[in-house]
Amino acid sequence: MDELDRWLDEHGITSVEIQATDLDGTFIGKTLSRGKFLGGVEQGFAFADVVFGNDLSSTPILGIPFPSWRGELADIFLRPDLGTLVVWKPGKAAVIGDFWTQDGTPVSVCPRNLLRRVDADAKQLGFTVDTAIEIEATVFEESVREARAKGYENLTPLGGTSGGAYVLAKDADWRAYLERVEERLRAIGIDWEAWNDEAAAGQIEVNVAMGGAVEVADRWARCRQVMREVAHELGRTVTFMAKWSDAWGQASHLNLSLATPDGNAFYSPDGPSDVMSRFIGGVMPAMAGTTSIALPFITSYRRLIPAEGPPTTISWGVGNKTTAVRAVVDHPKQSRIEYRVPGSDANMYLVTAAVLGAGLFGVRNELEPPTALTGMAWFRPDGEPIPASITQAASALEADKILPEALGAEFVGYWIGTRLSEWLSFHTGGGDPDAGITPWERNRYFELA
Amino acid sequence: MSGAVRIEVEADPTPLVLSLARALRESAAVPELRDLLTGLTGTVALRSQLDAQAATLLFAEGGVDIHHGVDEGVEAIPLVPYSDYALAETPDELASAVETLLNPPVPAWRDAAASFWAANQGSYGFPEGLRVVCQTEEEEIRFGEDAPAYEVHGPADALAAAFSGRGETFLFAIATGVTVVGSVAHLSAMCGAHWKVRFGV
Numbered sequence: 001m002d003e004l005d006r007w008l009d010e011h012g013i014t015s016v017e018i019q020a021t022d023l024d025g026t027f028i029g030k031t032l033s034r035g036k037f038l039g040g041v042e043q044g045f046a047f048a049d050v051v052f053g054n055d056l057s058s059t060p061i062l063g064i065p066f067p068s069w070r071g072e073l074a075d076i077f078l079r080p081d082l083g084t085l086v087v088w089k090p091g092k093a094a095v096i097g098d099f100w101t102q103d104g105t106p107v108s109v110c111p112r113n114l115l116r117r118v119d120a121d122a123k124q125l126g127f128t129v130d131t132a133i134e135i136e137a138t139v140f141e142e143s144v145r146e147a148r149a150k151g152y153e154n155l156t157p158l159g160g161t162s163g164g165a166y167v168l169a170k171d172a173d174w175r176a177y178l179e180r181v182e183e184r185l186r187a188i189g190i191d192w193e194a195w196n197d198e199a200a201a202g203q204i205e206v207n208v209a210m211g212g213a214v215e216v217a218d219r220w221a222r223c224r225q226v227m228r229e230v231a232h233e234l235g236r237t238v239t240f241m242a243k244w245s246d247a248w249g250q251a252s253h254l255n256l257s258l259a260t261p262d263g264n265a266f267y268s269p270d271g272p273s274d275v276m277s278r279f280i281g282g283v284m285p286a287m288a289g290t291t292s293i294a295l296p297f298i299t300s301y302r303r304l305i306p307a308e309g310p311p312t313t314i315s316w317g318v319g320n321k322t323t324a325v326r327a328v329v330d331h332p333k334q335s336r337i338e339y340r341v342p343g344s345d346a347n348m349y350l351v352t353a354a355v356l357g358a359g360l361f362g363v364r365n366e367l368e369p370p371t372a373l374t375g376m377a378w379f380r381p382d383g384e385p386i387p388a389s390i391t392q393a394a395s396a397l398e399a400d401k402i403l404p405e406a407l408g409a410e411f412v413g414y415w416i417g418t419r420l421s422e423w424l425s426f427h428t429g430g431g432d433p434d435a436g437i438t439p440w441e442r443n444r445y446f447e448l449a
Numbered sequence: 450m451s452g453a454v455r456i457e458v459e460a461d462p463t464p465l466v467l468s469l470a471r472a473l474r475e476s477a478a479v480p481e482l483r484d485l486l487t488g489l490t491g492t493v494a495l496r497s498q499l500d501a502q503a504a505t506l507l508f509a510e511g512g513v514d515i516h517h518g519v520d521e522g523v524e525a526i527p528l529v530p531y532s533d534y535a536l537a538e539t540p541d542e543l544a545s546a547v548e549t550l551l552n553p554p555v556p557a558w559r560d561a562a563a564s565f566w567a568a569n570q571g572s573y574g575f576p577e578g579l580r581v582v583c584q585t586e587e588e589e590i591r592f593g594e595d596a597p598a599y600e601v602h603g604p605a606d607a608l609a610a611a612f613s614g615r616g617e618t619f620l621f622a623i624a625t626g627v628t629v630v631g632s633v634a635h636l637s638a639m640c641g642a643h644w645k646v647r648f649g650v
Contacts, residue, residue, distance in 0.1 A: 063641040065574025066634035389461050413573065427464045428617055432501040434518050
């Protein structure tokens with residue numbers, strides 16, 4: 001505690017933001033005075049259990065069985081992980097935490113808890129996990145107030161509407177936004193690797209650096225928050241909706257490999273290693289169920305259009321970006337899988353936990369993967385489609401046998417309930433599955449997804 | 450008896466499609482309504498006045514296929530899907546028959562409660578006991594003999610509607626005079642149980 005006190009002194013900290021994500025991936029937390037923070041850092045800080053019980057419109061999700069930690073708006077406790085303590089801005093620190101119950105057990109559906117648990121499973125099998133996440137978003141010239149006033153429609157993409165991906169001939173406003181994001185990431189200490197223009201107008205990609213599974217998911221959550229804060233600071237707005245218009249959608253590709261003290265366990269000089277093959281052998285049969293987590297919202301599924309980039313079939317291939325899993329092989333450092341299903345609106349703690357958990361299941365049980373696809377995975381007559389709606393994906397998850405073991409039956413049952421509630425809210429709240437992206441979706445997802 | 454009547458819904462049905470199918474299945478269990486249903490031929494489209502949902506019902510060969518949306522060339526009839534299904538006035542005889550079929554007799558509150566209990570008893574999170582108190586008849590019924598009971602109190606018609614899946618959610622019942630005694634967890638489970646009955650899943 002003395003050390004923590006000294007750290008706060010040295011950095012001139014007067015307040016601390018405690019941070020977490022809810023099931024929908026929304027960044028949540030509280031700002032605490034320095035004294036309050038120091039007083040509760042060991043026990044954790046109380047939040048009502050509706051943190052994991054309300055939907056994005058703050059409506060209580062009813063209709064699902066409650067786990068034992070949910071009560072009459074019972075308290076659960078966000079316990080800071082001091083390894084994540086950073087200076088967020090002058091005078092203000094930030095720390096990420098995990099949710100625990102009053103009796104000191106981890107909250108079963110807390111996304112970071114889940115990922116920590118699956119990451120620990122990997123360690124038990126003798127592996128460390130390396131991941132990287134690609135963050136795609138769209139930035140607009142309008143401020144968030146203007147965007148709200150326009151119902152998040154007819155907005156002006158920052159950087160103009162001409163061109164394709166990777167264009168450097170962008171205007172100064174576009175550069176100013178991304179350079180400010182870069183500056184904030186550096187100041188906070190969030191390792192990043194690259195940023196660039198992406199395919200749709202106003203669309204950008206920011207890559208956080210490779211690292212441990214939990215560490216990278218933390219970077220993902222904080223990087224998105226920084227992108228939002230910078231947008232607000234510069235009078236712009238940004239969205240992580242998987243698709244905000246009829247233009248190309250946006251993703252959160254997950255890159256993942258396992259390592260042993262001898263090096264990258266996915267590497268073999270002649271194609272996928274046995275470990276990589278078995279990992280894919282677990283990932284593939286769980287892919288339909290994992291889709292519920294990787295494509296969490298109604299709008300997420302609108303991105304699944306063949307030939308526009310996203311995978312549309314349950315498939316994998318070597319060096320094949322039309323498949324759902326691209327295996328990168330033959331390189332001692334870069335051998336990995338790229339899991340290409342998640343939308344930019346996915347909670348990447350949960351996606352990483354699901355993919356890692358399924359892959360480890362394959363390694364443990366020595367599962368052989370299906371045959372790798374060669375050629376284009378889109379438009380095939382024999383391709384098994386990725387679930388095309390929130391209900392299809394929920395049904396696939398309900399039928400899945402791997403994910404309840406990897407993530408816990410309690411989480412899986414709870415998650416399915418929240419997705420069915422999302423489906424019901426959409427249809428009974430004004431959403432239309434046959435229209436383009438509806439106002440219901442924009443109002444619900446534009447700022448918070 | 451309803452097993453012989455074909456009532457099909459599309460793959461990946463919407464809530465409206467599911468609830469219309471449930472109402473028609475109930476009608477198919479009533480002899481005179483079953484005869485009405487199996488004798489219909491033609492297409493009716495309904496558009497909800499409360500949200501953006503719509504459904505098309507195709508009656509043919511003694512059965513019905515239901516899918517979401519309005520088929521091209523079919524004029525949708527406004528639908529108010531509260532506890533009952535009310536269609537806007539129309540001279541269309543098929544539509545009038547459909548309105549009748551969408552409003553099968555509501556079972557007596559005791560029967561509705563017993564069916565509700567049977568459909569959900571033992572489901573994860575569902576109360577181990579259920580006490581239903583009918584305030585208008587000053588009677589009660591209890592399920593799950595010795596277990597602590599979740600209590601539902603209300604007038605007979607509101608209880609019957611709630612337990613037979615009328616209204617969008619179980620909370621609709623509370624808006625119509627039903628009160629409950631129990632935990633938030635059990636309220637959530639009751640809402641889930643109501644979906645199960647309402648959507649026939």
